[in-house]
Amino acid sequence: xxxxxxxxxTFKGRFSDSLFVAIxxxxxxxxxxxxxxxxxxxxxxxxxxxFEQHTYDASVIESPGDAGVPPSVPQDGGTxxxxxxxxxxxxxxxxxxxxxxxxxxxxxxxxxxxxHEVCASVGLGCAEIWENIEDECRADDSRPxxxxxxxxxxxxxxCVCEGPVTAPPEVTSTTAAxxxxxxxxFGFGANTTGGKNGTVCTVTSTTNSGSGSLRKCIEGASGPTxxxxxxxxxxxxxxxITLPSNITIDARxxxxxxxxGGMRANNKNNIIITNLIFKEGPSGDDRDAIQVKGGDKIWxxxxxxxxxxxxxxxxxxGTKDATLSWNKFSNHDKVILISANDNDTQDENTRVTLHxxxxxxxxxxxxxxxxxxxxxxxxxxxxxxxxxxxxxxNSECYSEKNVFKANLVDWKLDAIITQVGxxxxxxKVESHDDLFLDGATAEERGTVxxxxxxxxxxxxxxxxxxxxxxxxxxxx
Numbered sequence: 001x002x003x004x005x006x007x008x009x010t011f012k013g014r015f016s017d018s019l020f021v022a023i024x025x026x027x028x029x030x031x032x033x034x035x036x037x038x039x040x041x042x043x044x045x046x047x048x049x050x051f052e053q054h055t056y057d058a059s060v061i062e063s064p065g066d067a068g069v070p071p072s073v074p075q076d077g078g079t080x081x082x083x084x085x086x087x088x089x090x091x092x093x094x095x096x097x098x099x100x101x102x103x104x105x106x107x108x109x110x111x112x113x114x115x116h117e118v119c120a121s122v123g124l125g126c127a128e129i130w131e132n133i134e135d136e137c138r139a140d141d142s143r144p145x146x147x148x149x150x151x152x153x154x155x156x157x158x159c160v161c162e163g164p165v166t167a168p169p170e171v172t173s174t175t176a177a178x179x180x181x182x183x184x185x186f187g188f189g190a191n192t193t194g195g196k197n198g199t200v201c202t203v204t205s206t207t208n209s210g211s212g213s214l215r216k217c218i219e220g221a222s223g224p225t226x227x228x229x230x231x232x233x234x235x236x237x238x239x240x241i242t243l244p245s246n247i248t249i250d251a252r253x254x255x256x257x258x259x260x261g262g263m264r265a266n267n268k269n270n271i272i273i274t275n276l277i278f279k280e281g282p283s284g285d286d287r288d289a290i291q292v293k294g295g296d297k298i299w300x301x302x303x304x305x306x307x308x309x310x311x312x313x314x315x316x317x318g319t320k321d322a323t324l325s326w327n328k329f330s331n332h333d334k335v336i337l338i339s340a341n342d343n344d345t346q347d348e349n350t351r352v353t354l355h356x357x358x359x360x361x362x363x364x365x366x367x368x369x370x371x372x373x374x375x376x377x378x379x380x381x382x383x384x385x386x387x388x389x390x391x392x393x394n395s396e397c398y399s400e401k402n403v404f405k406a407n408l409v410d411w412k413l414d415a416i417i418t419q420v421g422x423x424x425x426x427x428k429v430e431s432h433d434d435l436f437l438d439g440a441t442a443e444e445r446g447t448v449x450x451x452x453x454x455x456x457x458x459x460x461x462x463x464x465x466x467x468x469x470x471x472x473x474x475x476x
Contacts, residue, residue, distance in 0.1 A: 084161075088121040098137035104162040108132045112155045112222045115148065116168035119161035126168075128160035134210035143204060143212070154201060155220030156211055174200045175226040178250060181274065185299060186457045187353025187375065189323030192297040194248030194272035198224025206233040206256075214256075215241050218249065218263075229254040234279075237261030240287075243268055251275040251475070252302075262287065262308065267294040274301040277475045281308035288314045298322035304474035306331040311365070313337070318346035323353045328474030330360040333385075336367035338374065342393050342424045347371040351454070354379055358473035361385070361407075368420055369395040369427065375451040376402055377459040380469045381415065381440075383407040388440075390420035395427035396448035399434055401459045403466055406440035416442040435462040 083102035090097045094111035095118055104127070109118050115126045126148040130139035139158040146157065148166070175196055185192065201221065204212035214235055217227045224246040232255040243265035249272065257277040265271055271292070278289035288311040292298055298319065305312040305327065312329055314337045315322055329335050336354075339347035350372030356379065359366045363385035367374060370393040377400040381388045388404055391397035397416065404415035415436060418426040428446035436442065451457065 084122050084124055086122050089118060092121070096137050098158070104160060107159050107161065108137050108156060109159065110156045112220060114168065115157055115159035115161070116166070118159050120165050122161060123165060124161035125163045125166035126159065127162040130158040130160075131204065131211045132156055132158035140211065154211065155216055155222070174198075175248075178226060178228070178248075178252075181248075181250065181252070181272075181301075184301065184325070185323065187323035187325070187355060187455060188321040188351040188373075189297060189299045189353060190455055191321065192270055192272055192299040192323070193246075194270060194299070195221075195224045195226035195246055196248070198226055198246065200226045200228055203227060203229045204231055206231055206235050208236060208238050214249075218243060218247065221247055226250060229256060232256060234259060240264045240291075242266075243271055246270045248272040249274065249276065255475075258289075262289045262291065264288075264291045265293070265295050265298075268292075269296040271295065271297070272299045272301070273303060274299075275303065275475045277304040278308070278312070279304075279306060281310075283309045286310055288312065290314070291316075292319050292322075293317035294319060295322075296320040300324045300327060302326045302474065302476055304328045304330075305335075308332065310334065311337050314340070315350065315352060316340045316347070317344065318349065320349055321351050323355070324357060325353070326356045326473050328358045328360060329362050329366075331362070333363040334368075335359065335362050335365045337365055338367045338372055339370035339393075339395075342370060345371060348394070353377075353451075353455075355457075355459075356469060356473065358382065358469040359384065359388075365390060368392065369397065370423065371395055373449055374398070376400070377451075377457070378402065378462075378465060380466050380473075381405065382466075383409075384412055385410065386412060387414040387417050387420070389416045389429075391416065391418055391427035391429050392420040392423040393425045393427060397427060397429045398432070398448050398451055399429065399442070400432045400451075401434065401462050401465075403435045403462050404437065404440040404442070405466075406436075406438040408438050411439075413439050413441050414443075415440040416444075418443050418445045433459075433462070435465075 084105055086097055086100040086105035089095050089107045096108045098106040105122050107118050115129045119126045129146040129148055131143050133140045201217035203214050203217055207213045209215045218241050221244050226248045229251050234257045236259050240261045241263045243263050245268040252275045257279040259280050260282050262281055281287050287309050289305050289308050291314045294317045311334045312332055316339055338352055348371045352374050354376040358380045359382055361383045364387055366381055366388050368390040373396045375398045379402045381404045383405055406413045416429055418429055428448045429444050430448045431442045431444055
């Protein structure tokens, strides 16, 4: 074929110099060399990289360097499609274009956008979704592919965009399957909803960070998020995880142990944590398993705690309504701190319900309370090392149908006290139908609030309570 045989054609598209060269060279095999001054054909100048639709005749094609229009590509039917324009992906600072070819784009997003949004930006549909390898723009094929027919809820994934644009899955209450958890919520934290009606983020890796990790699901959350697990194992953290508002961390059905770090929430609300084992923390001051400062609507349920250098749970700096239920605390000194200082008068609005918790041979702070209100019912205080409940400095404690079993080895008999250490003042305590064993004693003082004025609940009889909590408290 030579230039004399080129017919008038219509061309429409965008492609690189190299692709243009390849197409033209294929079509014009045997044509005169572009260096032949008598030839009317030429390879495109390097400056010609993209162009609009043109109609032109081969007889008027100009030589290199002239201000002509690009030549047509001979093909039956006239108009051809070279492939998608993937540049819209590169234009988004939160997305990374991994590769492009004549019929597809592959990319990773880092902003929770989802593959449907990424692919639609280049006029393509979602063909495949994979978890991406951290710090690499490629799919992690060591894990199962993720379906395009479901919202992963991940903050990042590897997307394969190909074919026609498809509608994303309908956003429904993907958390509805887990709503049975709320059947177990009572007390001051009863209005906590966590990530209800939000998206579900699935933990598929026990690594400290990266795609599929617990940290990625939590710290990458955008809006209400319900975190679930498809793996069991130990998570070795290299730093504490920062909690957002409106989140549920739900490890039911899996066995997850946390080491070398904890979780912190500063001025965040509406948090649920259930079925995690906080096994061992790092050394250092202020390194707690769970620390909440200035929060509201907190529910910590069916978790196990032990071996942290400071506290296990701190609720301070004006944290308001919380429920701690069905947890197990063991092998630890300072268990629960509610209000950290006599001067923290903002904690007068703190209200905490403790029910069905097992304090197994821990030393003190079950809890240590200043200023606020605590309703403790159906808990097992099992041989404490210093004191059981410490209700100090303007606080109010309503203790109901708990079992206090004293430590006869060290003769630690103080089940409830109204002043702790150097606290400047005393608190008020009422004990109702508590069971005191092995010489345990409680100090009652003044009149306190009535829990039934704030919420509905049922306190079980103390008969059988110890065996029930030994069997069922903590992560299951």
